[in-house]
Amino acid sequence: MIDQRHNAPRRYFVDAxxxxxxxGLSLEETAEFEALDLAPTETVQxxxxxxxxxxAPVDDVRWLELYSKHEGAWRAWIAQSQAGRARDSxxxxxx
Numbered sequence: 863m864i865d866q867r868h869n870a871p872r873r874y875f876v877d878a879x880x881x882x883x884x885x886g887l888s889l890e891e892t893a894e895f896e897a898l899d900l901a902p903t904e905t906v907q908x909x910x911x912x913x914x915x916x917x918a919p920v921d922d923v924r925w926l927e928l929y930s931k932h933e934g935a936w937r938a939w940i941a942q943s944q945a946g947r948a949r950d951s952x953x954x955x956x957x
Contacts, residue, residue, distance in 0.1 A: 871943075873936050886935020887928060895928040 874882045877889065884892045898921050 871940065873932070884932045884936075885939055886932045891928055891931070895925065895932070898925040898928070 874884045874892075877883050881889055882892070883889050884895065887895060901921055
């Protein structure tokens with residue numbers, strides 16, 4: 863297995879004020895996501911859409927919304943940066 867800990871791209875950037883901001887999220891959303899990520903798992907329950915029998919923790923729903931937003935933006939950023947790197951490679955001739 864390949865050790866990716868030191869080679870994986872960062873999932874955040876540092877803004878002008880020095881705050882870490884997750885790719886695809888605002889500073890406020892990043893703070894909310896990190897707070898939810900550290901929160902205990904026993905939370906208030908919320909019934910899903912009417913007619914559904916499933917119950918989901920409120921915090922888990924919001925955490926998943928923020929994570930999905932971040933993950934989608936991060937994957938798009940990775941794809942874009944890999945495409946740019948492939949064009950700049952000296953091993954492939956794109957003439």
